[in-house]
Amino acid sequence: MTTAAPERGIRTAGPRVRLSRAVERAPLAVPLLLLAVVLTVATDRFLSVDNLTNVIVAAGIVAIPGLAMTLCIAMGEFDLSVGSTVSLTxxxxxxxxxxxxxAGVAMVAGLLVGAAVGLINGLVVTKLGVTPFIATMAMLVIVRGVSLAYTGGRDVIVSSSTLKFLAAGRVFGIPMPVVLAVxxxxxxxxxxxRTRFGRRVCAIGSxxxxxxxxxxxxxxxxxxVYIIVGLAGGMWGLLISSQLQKGSGQLGLGFELDAITVVVIGGTSLLxxxxSVVGTLLGAVLIETIRxxxxxxNTPPAYQRISIGLLLVIALTIHAMRRNAPAEALDDV
Structure with a gap:
């Protein structure tokens, strides 16, 4: 007489539940597919091989700092200085x-500078007790100023095949930024x-x-974690300078928004x-597909920034709705 309840408890999840779980693991898969369909109808250039390659390369470049920022946000913190780190490195x-x-020595120097920025952020936050928002916002201003002072406010133009390979090279036909992102x-x-470090990062965030x-x-x-974010920001800076073949104190303006947005829309909670590593990757692809x-x-660049900002607002709204949803509603999902 007591077998009915256990059978209901162990019943295999139905199609609706399985679909909900799949969408939760990769929440951006459906909107990304819909966006691709819309752009395919809107312009015949979207599905060209060269264009899709450009999207994947751009997504790979922003995914690298995004993946590092994923750890930081999973820890319950974030780093606003990463855009300035791009400039300085x-x-x-x-x-x-x-x-x-x-070029090899120069790139190592750039990465070390990025790690140093991350180390300073970490020490200011942990040893001085400054909140991450204030500490990294201050570093955003300081590092940008150092970058402008270091270059004298001028662009540093270079011609280096080794540096250029970082963004334009291919490994077995695969663009180097994609290889690095993978x-x-x-x-x-x-x-x-799979590591204790990752579990501990999430434990600190909880x-x-x-x-x-x-x-x-x-x-x-x-x-x-802040050092890792600094290193990733350094890699981002090298990739951007590789594409442009120049260094400048003006590079990386607003990039911190991109790094945080790909993480948040990918499902990593700001709390x-x-x-979500997969979510961050899909977030990077979605943002670059929109761009x-x-x-x-032929949309003006200003509207591109507006679209990314709106996407972040939507993601934050969804997070807030989930956080405030009654437990019963969550159980029904």
Whole structure:
């Protein structure tokens, strides 16, 4: 007489539940598909091989810092200085190349500068107790100023085949930025899903004090995450300078919005405790598809920024609705 309830409890999930779970794991798959259909109808240039390659390359470039930012946001924090890091790392690398150093040494110097910015952010947040918003916003201004001072306010033009290979080269026919993005994505997925470090990052995002009381070295983990974001910002700066073959204190303006947006619309909660690597990748593809489509439709650049801002507002609204939804409603999903 007591078998009916257990059978209901272990019943295989129906198609509606399975579909809901699939959409939750990759929430951007459906809107991305719909957008592709709309752009295919709107312009015959969207599905060309060259255009799709441009979209994937651009998505790969923004996905690299986005994946690092995924860890930071999963930790319940974020880094607003990454756009300025792009500027400074590119400026340092190009200045070193122009000064006679090899491109390899110059790129390593740029990455070290990015890591140094991340380290400073981490120390200011953990040792001085400054909130991440204030600390990284201050670093955004400081690093931008350092970049402008370092270049004297001028563009540093270079001609380096080694640097150019970073953005324009191909490995087995695959664009180098895509290769780098795939490598970073695999590493990020492994860290988040298969390592103690990834679990500890999410634990800090869920409840920092509980994580500290459980014996985790919270400050060390937080600082490490900021260094990772700085390194990713450095890679972003090298890729942008590789594309343009120049360094400038003006590069990277507003880039921090892109890095945060691809993470948030991909499903990583700003409240922390959860990281979605696949979501971040889809977020990068969605943003660059929108940009590409607007370019094909000859939309002014200002509206591209507006569209990204609106996309972020929509994502934040959805997060707020989910957070405030009654438990019963969530159980029915």
């Amino acid at each position: 590119g400026a340092v690398a190009c200045t070193w190349i122009a000064g006679g150093h090899s 490598a970073v994505a695999l590493a990020a997925w492994w860290v988040v899903n 409840n920092r004090e509980a994580a500290r009381m459980s014996g985790l070295r919270v400050d060390r983990i937080r600082t490490t 922390g405790g959860r990281a 590409n489509g607007l370019n094909l439709l």
